[in-house]
Amino acid sequence: MTSVSETHIENRERVQPNDTNNHATAHGGNVVKWMDEVGAMSAMRHAGTSCVTAHISDLDFRRPVPQGDTCVIESYAYDTGESSIRVRVQVYRENPRTGEREQTTDSYFVFVAVDKNQSPVTVETLSVGSQECRELRDEALAGERDS
Template identity: 35%
Template sequence: MSNRPTKFMRETLTIKTSHVLPPDTNHHGTLFGGKLMAYIDDTASIAATKFARNPIVTASTDSVDFIKPIRVGDAVTLEAMVTYTGRSSMEVFVKITSERLLTGEKAIAALSFLTFVAIDENGRPVEVPIVVPETDQEKWLNETAKRRAEHRKMRKRESEELAQFFSE
């Protein structure tokens, strides 16, 4: 059994809401994907830092699955929380919802998983607490994280092989 400290997932919950304005959108009147990705990284990094209470770096963005367009005039809300921890790494889940402000209609617009690593002042990885899920949703996210971690490792190996191929 580990003597590492523990923290509840709920302690990392980070919520950001923004109004989608015309400069944030493309010629279709929907939020730029890159703008949403910046919001995702920002919100997820806050959740990871709250958890680690150390500087963090983004190790990977597993996916950003765009499910429904976010339109000009909508509110976009991002909810991020640490769902799984390794020794120094943290998986962060981000749920993105859109809300038609004039009608109150809400929908899940995107989902994303990212991985962060806690570092010390010299940039070396440092140990993080163990995350503890409480609700059924949190338990599911935590229990399925090992499968996502295996995919992440496989994808990283493939990326390293590809980088080697193109550096020759």
């Protein structure tokens, strides 16, 4: 059984000119794509099979990620259904020279585990045995309710 902390993924994308909008900040579509990819990795780490995006809730862009900064995407699975996996995805802008970090986005994704024919498959329940896992799960559930 996979634990919440074992599904934690962190990835970085350097915001290049081709990733930006007219304001020289990361284009929202690129940020969503990066979130979807990293979130799916967390879901697949738990499911042990391919996962497809079923739902995205409360995707708010609170602040931009300037060109030249790093877009840090963190995700972890925090709950499961019969074939679904709920994943929290958080985004930060990070200055690559100083490491200064500021949150830009927080969202909740639902992925569905599928087989090679794209049919849903059953997933196991996540383990939340450690204090860290319980805190991550509880934080995600509270944030999901508040959104």
